[in-house]
Structures are given as structure tokens and as C-alpha cells.
Amino acid sequence: MPNSPVPGSPARRRAGRPGHDAESVLGVAARVFNERGYDGTSMEDLARALGVTKSAIYHHVAGKEELLRQSLDRALDALFAVTGETGATTGPAIDRLEHVLRGSVRVLVDELPHVTLLLRVRGNTDVERRALQRRREFDHFVGGLVREGVAAGDIRPDVDPALTGRLLFGMVNSIVEWYRPGRGLDGAELADALAAVAFGGLRTTPPTGGSRPRP
Amino acid sequence: MPNSPVPGSPARRRAGRPGHDAESVLGVAARVFNERGYDGTSMEDLARALGVTKSAIYHHVAGKEELLRQSLDRALDALFAVTGETGATTGPAIDRLEHVLRGSVRVLVDELPHVTLLLRVRGNTDVERRALQRRREFDHFVGGLVREGVAAGDIRPDVDPALTGRLLFGMVNSIVEWYRPGRGLDGAELADALAAVAFGGLRTTPPTGGSRPRP
CATH class of the missing domain: 1.10.10.60 (Homeodomain-like)
Known part of the structure; x- marks a missing residue:
């Protein structure tokens, strides 16, 4: 009611x-x-x-677009705050990347409606285009960490760094599709699971090669 | 024009x-x-x-909802066809999972507008609810493969199998957000990259532990 x-x-x-x-x-x-x-x-x-x-x-806002802008900024400011944390700026690149990955999961869980809205923005207005521009800056930061990690020999070199970043954050962002706060995992547990899968991979054994693509 | x-x-x-x-x-x-x-x-x-x-x-269809139904079925039929292929039904569970993962990437690339539509369905009508039900059946199939792979010792046991399946296909599904056919990678190259990251993980070196969550 x-x-x-x-x-x-x-x-x-x-x-x-x-x-x-x-x-x-x-x-x-x-x-x-x-x-x-x-x-x-x-x-x-x-x-x-x-x-x-x-x-x-x-009484609180000038209108609908102002609410959209504030919501998108809420999500983006929180994501950029993660990129400024000590864990994201010092140490080996792969650890910085993991810090940003975990921090992004935390932001997603803490600011779920705002991050969900951000991920649906398509750039139809100035407010949306500005948000997309800031998303691209964030992706660029992530891509830089992946490239540094590859150069340091800590991240697999056989996948293009920009693609690695996209797949990694595709996995993070997909959480908004099903995650509901207060049911099941909290943000820290979710970050643990995601970091385990992303950095360690699913496989515990060497591949048999049986499922490689056919020529 | x-x-x-x-x-x-x-x-x-x-x-x-x-x-x-x-x-x-x-x-x-x-x-x-x-x-x-x-x-x-x-x-x-x-x-x-x-x-x-x-x-x-x-002349071709009864109306808008019929087009929606046909489009969603196009995506779902192609995904279920993958689960019936030999590679998805014989061999070690982890190889069957990789086959389904690669096949799903192929379907996504081949049927991009239909898969994109499927992933946006929210269950507002009978047609949409039936599509969501079939998506759940597909997820269930994937979850079963992950569980089998964990039982066989081939897939990491420290993440809940249902969550592993969600993260894995979250990564696959995120491709619709940026992939444009004819630009950059084709479907097979994309499947290679995705399988490498998903099964092998990003990390080439043992973790330093420096970026684990703080208590």
C-alpha cells in the first residue's frame, strides 16, 4: 500500500x-x-x-533528470573512490586489479539500484552520455591494470587485455541480474567467490584438450 | 533511409x-x-x-507478441540444441561444460538480436514467463555440469556450483553489451578467450595474498 x-x-x-x-x-x-x-x-x-x-x-530535486544524474553519480563516485584507495594504487598490478574487482562488487551490493541503473544507460541524453564517458574512464583504468599485470608476467598474456577487462567486469556486472541483498551471500562472500573464479579459474586439473574447437 | x-x-x-x-x-x-x-x-x-x-x-505473423515468442524461441532453441550435442552429453563433466560454454558464445554471436532480447525479458507476459522458465532449465543443466565437475575433482570446490554457473554465464551474457559482428573477434576467437579466462583464470602466478579481504 x-x-x-x-x-x-x-x-x-x-x-x-x-x-x-x-x-x-x-x-x-x-x-x-x-x-x-x-x-x-x-x-x-x-x-x-x-x-x-x-x-x-x-522540494528535494529540480526534476526527473536531476534524480537520474544523482543516481548515476552515486554509483560512479563510489566506483571511482575504489580506484583511489591505497589497494588500487600501490603494489603489484594484479593485486591492484583484485582490489578494484572486490571493491566494485562491494559498491554493486551497497548501491545496487544505482549501479543497476548505470548499467542500463544507453547515452540518450547529456546526463547519460556523461555517465557513459565516466564508465569508459573506469574501464580504461581497469584495462591499464590488466596490461600492467600482463607486462609483469602475473596475468595470462594470451587474451587481449581490453577483452580480459571486459569479461572480468562483465562477470561483476552480471550480479545485478540476480543478486538480492539479505538473501544468501553478503558482499564480501560474493567478492571472494568472484575473485576465486576470475583469478584462479574453474579448473583444478590440466585440460584434456577434448573440448577445444574443431578446425 | x-x-x-x-x-x-x-x-x-x-x-x-x-x-x-x-x-x-x-x-x-x-x-x-x-x-x-x-x-x-x-x-x-x-x-x-x-x-x-x-x-x-x-502476412507473416499474427502480431507483435508472436514476433516476441518467435525471437525468444530462436535464441532458446539454439541454446538447447547445444545441450543436446555429443560434446555436451559425453565425456568428463568439465569438458561438457566447456562445450556448452563455447556453444553458447557461438549462439550469442550467431543470434545476437534474439539472445539480447532474451536476456532483457522480465516475465511480464505468458510468453516472457515461458522464456524465463526455459532459461531456468538451461541454467539447471549448467549447474548440474558444474556439480558433476566438482564431484569429479576437476572444478574448484570452494565456490557454490550454482553461483559458479551464474558467474560463468554472467560473463558469457555480458558479451551482448559490447559485441558487434564483423568488428574485431569472431565467435570462435571470442569463445577461446572466454574459455581461457573462465577455466584457467587470469593469474599465471600463485597469489601473494596481499589483496585478500581485511577482517
Whole structure:
């Protein structure tokens, strides 16, 4: 049932109820954008999901595009914060790459609706194009780490570094398709599993060669 | 520029021009559904993209939902065909898994618009729910291979087999986000790269432990 606004003191009305603080407006907006698509969502839809009036939302933001921008920045700022951490800037490149991989899983879990929205952006507006540009910068950072790791002899040299980075983060990003917080693994366990598969591979034994491509 | 219909003999009009055979109608429909979203696409939009009249499309299919069903079946039938191949049914489980992984990459590349559409389905209609059910059956098949491979000692036992399957096919499925046929790698090269990363892992050296999660 939607939360319809109730009379009360300003203090009580702002006590963390959805629609009464900028944070909850942003979280609900990202969720509704993901469910209905950004283009298919009106400010009226957002007001209904929040159980408030449209003017209550305009109290916090200028409009729908501002909510999109804030949501995408939330995800991107968190990802770029990982690239600035000591673990991502010092030590062997392969360890820095693992740090960024684990940090990205943590960001994905902590900011799930915002990262989900980011991964669906197609570049239809200036806000979306700016987000895509920042995604490319992040991918470039990752690609650089893979190249350094290959040069250091720690990362397999037989796959193009840019492709390795894409496959690696394709695996990370696919988590948004099925992960639901509070059910099953937490972010740290998920990061462990992903790092184990990505860096160690599935195979415990040398390949038999039986399934190589036929000429 | 849209292909507007031109006068001509029936033979000439059916000579593989978009909109004049069921195959091209299906391919263009899948592409437009991916670009505009299924809900956001009208038969009018499809007719415009094909450069034909709506009645020319109705000559081939009953309507929009029939096109969706055919497109999803195209992707799913191709994926299930892989699970029935000898390489997927005989030999060590890890080799069968690699066969299915490589076959899935091939299907993804060969049927890109249809697989892309399949991966975006959210279960809003009976057609979509049936497709999701078949996707779950495919995932179940993959999960079974991973479990068998773990039992045989060939696949790492420290990650839950269902999660391993999800991460593996998360990596496969992420290819639709950036792969464009005719540019860069072909399907076989892409399958090689993916199998190398997935089964062998990125790391050529034992881990230093420097980037494990902090307590």
C-alpha cells in the first residue's frame, strides 16, 4: 500500500520516512526507474511510489533528470573512490586489479539500484552520455591494470587485455541480474567467490584438450 | 533511409528485401524491440523500420507478441540444441561444460538480436514467463555440469556450483553489451578467450595474498 502523507510536526515528517528526505527519494527513484524504465517513469509515478505529492519531491530535486544524474553519480563516485584507495594504487598490478574487482562488487551490493541503473544507460541524453564517458574512464583504468599485470608476467598474456577487462567486469556486472541483498551471500562472500573464479579459474586439473574447437 | 516498398514482380519483391520474408521481419523486429523496448514498439514502428505496410507484416505473423515468442524461441532453441550435442552429453563433466560454454558464445554471436532480447525479458507476459522458465532449465543443466565437475575433482570446490554457473554465464551474457559482428573477434576467437579466462583464470602466478579481504 502506498505511504500517503500524514499530518504531523516537521520533525516527525522528516524522520526517515520515504519521500521525506533526499536520500530516500533518490533510492526509490532509482528502483522505479529500473522497474519501469527511465523514459516510462513520470514524476507522478515517483510521487505515487513514495506516497507523497509531486511538490514534496520538487522540494528535494529540480526534476526527473536531476534524480537520474544523482543516481548515476552515486554509483560512479563510489566506483571511482575504489580506484583511489591505497589497494588500487600501490603494489603489484594484479593485486591492484583484485582490489578494484572486490571493491566494485562491494559498491554493486551497497548501491545496487544505482549501479543497476548505470548499467542500463544507453547515452540518450547529456546526463547519460556523461555517465557513459565516466564508465569508459573506469574501464580504461581497469584495462591499464590488466596490461600492467600482463607486462609483469602475473596475468595470462594470451587474451587481449581490453577483452580480459571486459569479461572480468562483465562477470561483476552480471550480479545485478540476480543478486538480492539479505538473501544468501553478503558482499564480501560474493567478492571472494568472484575473485576465486576470475583469478584462479574453474579448473583444478590440466585440460584434456577434448573440448577445444574443431578446425 | 527507410526502405519504402517499390512496385515490381512478386519474385523481385520477395528477393530477400527486409519485410518481404518471415526471417527478415523477425530479425528487424528483434533489433527494434532491443532499441525501443518491447512495450515501446508498435506494429507501426516495425512497419516503418522494415519499410513495408503493417499488413505486409501481418502476412507473416499474427502480431507483435508472436514476433516476441518467435525471437525468444530462436535464441532458446539454439541454446538447447547445444545441450543436446555429443560434446555436451559425453565425456568428463568439465569438458561438457566447456562445450556448452563455447556453444553458447557461438549462439550469442550467431543470434545476437534474439539472445539480447532474451536476456532483457522480465516475465511480464505468458510468453516472457515461458522464456524465463526455459532459461531456468538451461541454467539447471549448467549447474548440474558444474556439480558433476566438482564431484569429479576437476572444478574448484570452494565456490557454490550454482553461483559458479551464474558467474560463468554472467560473463558469457555480458558479451551482448559490447559485441558487434564483423568488428574485431569472431565467435570462435571470442569463445577461446572466454574459455581461457573462465577455466584457467587470469593469474599465471600463485597469489601473494596481499589483496585478500581485511577482517
